[in-house]
Amino acid sequence: MLLAGTVYLAFMPLARGSLDLASLVYLPLLWKAVRGGLARTIGAVLLTNVLAVALVGRAAGLDPLRLQLGLMTMTLVGLALGAFADQRRADIQAARHAAVHAPLTGLANRVLLMDRMVAAVHRHDRDPLALPAVLYCDLDGFKGVNDGLGHDAGDEVLLDGVDVGQVPDIADWTVNSLRQPYRTAGREVVLSASIGVAVLEPDISRVERDAAHTAEALLRAGDAARHRLELHAALRRALANGQITLVYQPIYALGYGWPVAVEAFARGRTVDRGFSRRSCRPARAENGGLASRGGAHSGTSTTRASSLRSVR
Amino acid sequence: MVYAGTVAVLLHKVRIDPRLPTQRDVMWFLVLACMGAPLLVAAVQVVQNNLVGLLSWQDLPGDVFGFWSGSATGIGVLAPALLVASRRWPRLWPGRPPLELPTVPRSRLAWAELAV
Incomplete structure (x- = not known):
């Protein structure tokens, strides 16, 4: 008009x-x-x-x-x-x-996170029953992907991880979904996630400190479950195919003249991807979450090692 | 011929998006398709009409401006309307990315809003 x-x-x-x-x-x-x-x-x-x-x-x-x-x-x-x-x-x-968003993944960055945390604290002030919490997710072994396969492969895996994270489900579901192997740069990559959980304190002035607490909780969770990416996929395949054998190396004390301990090694016979010529201690398999599967393989040998260790 | 050449220049040399999503696309369209090409066509038409005796040489500038302004107005009114309307049918522009801004899907925002 x-x-x-x-x-x-x-x-x-x-x-x-x-x-x-x-x-x-x-x-x-x-x-x-x-x-x-x-x-x-x-x-x-x-x-x-x-x-x-x-x-x-x-x-x-x-x-x-x-x-x-x-x-x-x-x-x-x-x-x-x-x-x-x-x-x-x-x-x-x-x-x-x-x-307020990361350029690669499109996810909210720290600025938006802090803004939402402040809003959550305000909501808690109005409704004390609405106690907010933060799930802080970290991809274990992601640095290994970047260093070993290149940043392009790392970006690809990160985007796949973001797709997994689209479903706002509980932490266990996310961790189990992320453990599925990814194919990138012609190789198979297995990741896992560490999730730290922190409950916000209803004090706006302490939001920054709560974020630090969340990160600390994440690190604790990550230390307990962090996997060694570079061996994880190969170890799983080798264990499934029976390609790992245990060998022992006695440790002698020169002053006594007899073995005082035995060091056990898991040795791959025909494993590819950089694992074939190397041996690794069982502790590595345990760190990669494979100890339970390797246990059936090495249970009796471990007993022998313990008895030898008791010789001293 | 002139308009076809202008379209070729816009699409293959200047490489504008014919759906006119950005200021650069619109400005190039206005300069070349709405102003440049009609001016050239108007000059040729008026000279041609003068050569055959339909118009007089004394009125050459006024005639050129008249032809030019009419063509430019017509193109400026109709062509952008059709091009912008064509955004509703993406099949008309195969191989071109969608025009929406890079916004985050609601599902990703939901993941980011877990803390709230």
Whole structure:
């Protein structure tokens, strides 16, 4: 209505050969561009041209060139204004998004996390039963992926991990889902996750400290369950195929002349991926969560080692 | 020929997105398709009409401006409307990415909002 009224005021005097009020049409055009962007400006430009031509008609004494140039200028300026408004809106939205999200994964960054934590504390103030908590998830062995397979493979695994994390389920489900092997850079990668849980204290001034507590809880959880990525997949395959044998190395004390201890090694015979020529201590398998499967393989040998150790 | 060449330049040299999603796309479209090409076409048309005696050489600038402003207004009014309207049918532009801004899906936001 505003546009139609303005066009009427602007172009009706043209019947008398006057263009004094023609510039009025830029006001609603500017309004449309700022409020609605390019799409609405295109509609306004189209409507303005149709109304102007309909109003002016074949008015006597009117210079058609002046009218055509005026409409052309109005059309081009209107489109440029609409594009400018759209671009500015898109830039602002992108800047806002980039300020609170990680560029690779699109997940919320620390700024947004802290903002939500403060909001959670406020909610707790209003409703004491709404006690907020934070689940802090860390991918175990992710540094090994980056160092061993390259950052591109690390990014790929990270994005897969983010897809797993899309389901807002409990921590156990997330950990079990992340343990599924990933194929990246032509290799199989097995990850796991450590999740620390912290309950926020309802004191806004201590939100930062609560975040530190959360990180500390994460580290504790991670230390208990951290896996060695570079051997994990190979060990699982080797155990399943019976390719690991236990060998023992007695340790002699020069002063006594007899063995005082026995060191046990798990040796891979035909295992690929860098494992074939090396041996590793069972402690590594235990660290990788494979001790239970390896236990059946080495139970009697462990007993022998203990008895030998007791010789001293 | 002139308009086809302008379209080729816009798509293959300047490489604008014909759906006009950014200010750069719109400005290049306005400069080349709405102003440059109609001016060239108007000049050729007026000269051609003068050569055959339909228009006089004395009115050459006014005639060129008249042809040019009419063509530019027509293109500026109709072409952007059609191009922007074509965003609703992505099949018209195969191989081009969706125009939505890089926003995070609600499911990912939900993961980030677990603490709330």
